[in-house]
Amino acid sequence: MTARSRAPKTQERSDKDAPMRIAKAIARAGLCSRREAERWIVEGRVAVNGELLTTPAHLVAPGDDVRVDGEPLPNAGPPRLWRYHKPKGQVTSTHDPEGRKTVFDALPNDLPRVMKVGRLDFTTEGLLLLTNHGGLARHLELPATGWLRRYRVRAHGKIDQAGLDRLKGGITIDGVTYGSIEAKLDRAERTNQWFTIALREGKNREIKRVLGHLGLEVNRLIRISYGPFALGELKAGAIEEIRRSVLTDQLGASLSAEFGLKPAKRQGRPAP
DSSP, X not given: OOHHHHHHHXXXXXXXXSOEEHHHHHHHTTSSOHHHHHHHHHTTOEEETTEXXXXXXXXXXXXXXXXXXXXXXXXXXXXXXXXXXXXXXXXXXXXXXXXXXXXXXXXXTTSOOOEEESOOOTTOEEEEEEESOHHHHHHHHOGGGOOOXXXXXXXXSOOOHHHHXXXXXXXXXXXXXXXXXXXXXXXXXXXXXXXXXXXXXXXXTHXXXXXXXXXXXXXXXXEEEETTXXXXXXXXXXXXXXXXXXXXXXXXXXXXXXXXXXXXXXXXXXXX
């Protein structure tokens, strides 16, 4: 074995053993996103080696005793990803101050602790990706990742395709700039129209605000795909894990290695 072939293993060990920010460690353990972990620290819910933290800048090393709400961090498992068909009437936050049902209330009891990738509004239906890995969640929801999100939309009002095509150049509403939006008029009913809409960034309530600016009132919104992952025939309330081989193929070798995701062993005949 040459020195070159040994180098990646040495690098992998040093990366694994290197100190990291406490919020990153909590996210990697699958408890929440980094941003939420930072809020937990400010709220006084996180302790390291018996001392309550006051800043998310704290670094932790292997062997440190990290506790959230008095409980030790779970061992971080390999990154996993699920498709969930969110019904209308669930919030995607872990807790809702209004007492409404959350996505996490509806998940099977045997599912490991997971976090959402992005978000869907209370009245929005369709595909929601869930993962046990904070770093993977952050990567998948960043606009820089560039994955297209597709939606089926029903809206009250009338507009023609030419009016929708103007959204390709982006639009600014009340000082907020929205990027290019692909919108296709699928069919018209008596008072409603159906559209397929695709966008890459997905700002808060973007589709409802943009269509509202065009004189349309959205009354049904269904996300049908997120990047290469599609809702397909998954029934409302159902959840299905994405195969590791599919996930590694979509992320590529470099990102898969960064997230500690080893390729799945493929079954087949040995080569002659």
